[in-house]
Amino acid sequence: xxxxxxxxxxxxxxxxxxxxxxxxxxxxxxxxxxxxxxxxxxxxxxxxxxxxxxxxxxxxxxxxxxxxxxxxxxxxxxxxxxxxxxxxxxxxxxxxxxxxxxxxxxxxxxxxxx
Amino acid sequence: xxxxxxxxxxxxxxxxxxxxxxxxxxxxxxxxxxxxxxxxxxxxxxxxxxxxxxxxxxxxxxxxxxxxxxxxxxxxxxxxxxxxxxxxxxxxxxxxxxxxxxxxxxxxxxxxxxxxxxxxxxxxxxxxxxxxxxxxxxxxxxxxxxxxxxxxxxxxxxxxxxxxxxxxxxxxx
Numbered sequence: 037x038x039x040x041x042x043x044x045x046x047x048x049x050x051x052x053x054x055x056x057x058x059x060x061x062x063x064x065x066x067x068x069x070x071x072x073x074x075x076x077x078x079x080x081x082x083x084x085x086x087x088x089x090x091x092x093x094x095x096x097x098x099x100x101x102x103x104x105x106x107x108x109x110x111x112x113x114x115x116x117x118x119x120x121x122x123x124x125x126x127x128x129x130x131x132x133x134x135x136x137x138x139x140x141x142x143x144x145x146x147x148x149x150x
Numbered sequence: 151x152x153x154x155x156x157x158x159x160x161x162x163x164x165x166x167x168x169x170x171x172x173x174x175x176x177x178x179x180x181x182x183x184x185x186x187x188x189x190x191x192x193x194x195x196x197x198x199x200x201x202x203x204x205x206x207x208x209x210x211x212x213x214x215x216x217x218x219x220x221x222x223x224x225x226x227x228x229x230x231x232x233x234x235x236x237x238x239x240x241x242x243x244x245x246x247x248x249x250x251x252x253x254x255x256x257x258x259x260x261x262x263x264x265x266x267x268x269x270x271x272x273x274x275x276x277x278x279x280x281x282x283x284x285x286x287x288x289x290x291x292x293x294x295x296x297x298x299x300x301x302x303x304x305x306x307x308x309x310x311x312x313x314x315x316x317x318x319x320x321x322x323x
Binding site for chain 2: 080081082083084085086110114115117118119122124125
């Protein structure tokens with residue numbers, strides 16, 4: 037975290053570093069600072085699949101699965117023609133299926149219909 | 151930040167004065183990419199590519215297409231555009247030094263053999279001042295490959311900490 041914080045001071049426009057910082061906070065269950073960094077990215081790149089996937093994981097960890105699905109749908113719509121072996125898309129699909137099999141099925145069905 | 155409508159307006163204004171400027175055209179399409187209009191953007195890049203009249207313009211479009219395909223998770227296609235761009239620059243550019251700074255991208259696409267090959271080829275053309283950057287590029291490759299022993303040891307006296315915390319250790323030639 038120290039290294040990433042120092043890097044973001046040197047490269048304030050480097051978006052990937054914001055995501056790495058958010059990931060660190062997510063792993064420590066510190067959601068407020070994690071969302072702070074992810075919201076910066078959301079504003080800069082609202083449809084970037086990787087950032088939307090990270091946002092989805094953040095909501096899953098926060099137990100807010102409904103929000104997670106919204107972000108997963110954005111990520112997966114960009115990755116619908118991704119290479120079959122592309123890991124982030126595979127992981128996003130797996131997470132989506134896991135949520136689909138959970139208690140929030142009606143909301144996901146609405147997404148699938150649209 | 152994230153103000154795409156202003157960006158669109160400004161690019162449109164710029165294009166009134168420079169309608170054929172590939173750089174401005176590319177940036178305008180980039181805005182559409184960031185707005186999620188991926189399919190349209192890919193078509194627009196292809197149109198732009200067919201209108202390029204010199205290798206530098208083609209290079210710009212190749213690099214943008216590389217970026218879009220990377221975002222879309224189409225890594226094989228992204229690599230194809232990166233490789234096309236690299237070969238184009240390799241054939242036309244007189245600056246081995248600038249090319250050197252793209253070599254580490256081969257590693258991102260799991261083509262580290264190519265990265266090491268081009269490091270060797272380009273190293274011959276560097277002057278002693280520029281050759282200090284060779285160590286920096288080797289260090290980037292070590293970081294990409296997560297080569298911990300090499301990262302800890304540093305390369306030619308340059309450590310990851312020195313490079314990333316004290317930006318630009320050497321003035322640009």
